[in-house]
Amino acid sequence: MDLTQHFIKTKQPFADGFRWFLRHHKDGSNDQDLLDALVDAGRVNDACWLLDQFGPTNETLTLDHLARRHRVRGFVAVAADSVRASSGISAGAQINCAMHLEAGWGIRDGESIHARGAIRSGESLSAFETIRAGAGYGVFAGLNVQMEAWESSARVRASGRPEGLLSGWWAGARDV
Structure with missing residues (x-):
């Protein structure tokens, strides 16, 4: 699933997590790459929020x-x-x-x-x-x-x- 700035913003993310997304994935990302990047960056709560919003991936x-x-x-x-x-x-x-x-x-x-x-x-x-x-x-x-x-x-x-x-x-x- 392709995740754009606009699409994520419609889910009302936490400000800190959204700023991180804009700094590291300003052109968007697919769901698995974003999950991997969040876990690698130690942003596990943001990764869990993303899963809660969009569901698990089959990757x-x-x-x-x-x-x-x-x-x-x-x-x-x-x-x-x-x-x-x-x-x-x-x-x-x-x-x-x-x-x-x-x-x-x-x-x-x-x-x-x-x-x-x-x-x-x-x-x-x-x-x-x-x-x-x-x-x-x-x-x-x-x-x-x-x-x-x-x-x-x-x-x-x-x-x-x-x-x-x-x-x-x-x-x-x-x-x-």
Whole structure:
């Protein structure tokens, strides 16, 4: 989707974010390039606002390594190494990770969550389709959850119980 100055202005953006857009993308931008630029610039709140206004993109974000303190959401995530986020991870289509996948909060996906290494989530894990760790690795949810909040905050939901689920409360298959 092409985003022009006029089009973004009709959505009544925050003044600071709009000034940043004018400085860095005065001739406009497509939605994925703008999302990538905002995340790279540390303007995650502006990227989340953009996703709230225009919805997720179906583009693929390919990374060699991701280690951010912020939420990543709205796209297919493909990582050539490990993915670690101290907050949460939410993707619109699928998450494929060449090694370990780890989030301090939850991991949520519109399709599937696959890693060749371990999958570790501080809170819940949720995928519409499958959750699959690599051969010999486990799936862990609720690593940062207090015992009294276990049933509501350490849930694991997918189309079927993940093989190697070692931590987390299996909440059953997702409704299709």
